[in-house]
Amino acid sequence: MENKESIKNLTPEDLREAVKSCGEPAFRAKQIERWLWRGLAGSFDEMTDLSKGLREKLGQTHNVDALTLDKEIKSSDGSRKFIFNLYDGAKIESVLIPADGLRTLCVSSQCGCALACGFCLTGRRGLIRNLTAGEILDQIILARRALRPDDALTNIVMMGMGEPLMNFDSVAQALKVITGESGMGMSYRRITVSTSGIIRKMGDFGRLGLAKLAVSLNSPDNEIRSQIMPVNKKNPLPDLMAACRRHPLRPRERITFEYVMLDGVNDAESDARALAALVADIPCKINLIPFNEFPGAKYRTPPGDRVDRFRRVLLNNNIDALVRQSRGADISAACGCLGGE
Ligand code: SF4
Structure with missing residues (x-):
């Protein structure tokens, strides 16, 4: 792909300006948006209701796609991992997870993670760079192109590579397109952004109101959480829980707390009781995710009966909890396993 900026990086305002600078009326920008976000166009030539002159002028300065598909790997459980090339040679991954009649795409927000x-x-590889809005959005567009027309994506979760709130501006721009009427028009109820708990950005995210919040919690104990997640040292658990209590929720909306269960570290019944007490006053559900072991990992997968006991303690304390079965483990697409290639 020639190294020009993708038109998908432009905000609607920038797109209108770009159209006007080509000597065309601003409403042409709406047509382009329709081609990009609904028509899944991969070139300006496909935008047949634009004049040839406009298509050529836009093509001189911009690419349409921000990503190219490097390869797709299918899991025996039906998950599909997409590996995409960025223009500078780096790679990112997204995973399509079909389950219970839903087709959920897990999208990356950064290349690597700090x-x-x-x-x-x-997280082992460090941060390479933030993704642009176009690179976030193109994961969705290219996955939709790979699906059969009657298999529309139903849900998007930003839980792939990276911490979304550390790339807030691009994530916010992408969310506006995903949920916008002149964008993809998806309901915010179908979009979830998962954070490790970047407190200073959680207020901004809540005010956007364009996606549901998930928080990767992983321990009810401040010390243990700092050992598992260094981010907790600057974003301590008590402050994180206060930020969750301030998070604006619409009727029936709940925060999802993710809890990666690590053998002998955070999976005792006493942890479950402490967790139940910690979230008792927050409308929430808890996703328990038994750890996926990978070569060189310092943690182990807990036995299944301990996971079940942990869940039962939560349920007995009136906390909604389910065990999220890892999907795509055979293609390194399970939770926490992206970017390992
Ligand atoms: S779990 Fe998320 S925030 Fe933590 S290192 Fe991995 S990608 Fe980054």
């Missing part, structure tokens, strides 16, 4: 959570393969 936060080094102990259970996560992505």
Whole structure:
């Protein structure tokens, strides 16, 4: 792909300006948006209701796609991992997870990640760079192109590579397109952004109101959480829980707390009781994720009966909890396993 900026990086305002600078009326920008976000166009030539002159002028300065598909790997459980090339040669990954009649795409927000959570393969490599809005959005567009027309994506979770709130501006721009009427038009109820707990950005995210919040919690104990997730040292658990209590929720909306279960570290019944007490006053559900072991990992997967007991303690304390079965483990697409290739 020639190294020009993708038109998908432009905000609607920038797109209108770009159209006007080509001597065309601003409403042409709406047509382009329709081609990009609904028509899944991969070239200006496909935008047949634009004049040839406009298509050529835009093509001189911009690419349409921000990503190219490097390869797709299918898991025996039906998950599909997409590996995409960025224009500068780096790679990112997204995973499509079909389950219970839903087709959920797990999207990356950064190439690599700086936060080094102990259970996560992505975090081992450090941060390469933030993704642009176009690179975030193109994961969705290219996955939709790979699906059959009657298999629309139903849900998007920003839980792939990276910490979304450390790339807030691009994530916010992408969310506006995903949920916008002149964008993809998806309901915010179908979009979830997962954070490791970047407190200073959680207020901004809440005010956006464009996606549901998930928080990667992983321990009810401040010390243990700091050992598992270094980000907790600057974003301590009590402050994080206060930020969650301030987070604006719409009727029936709940925060999802993710809890990666690590053998002998955070999986005791006493942890479950402490966790139940910690979240008791927050409308929430808890996703228990038995750790996916990977070569060189310092943690182990807990036995299944301990996971079940942990869940039962939560349920007995009126906390909604389910065990999220890892999907795509055979293609390194399970939680915390992206970017390991
Ligand atoms: S779990 Fe998320 S925040 Fe933590 S290192 Fe991995 S990608 Fe980064």
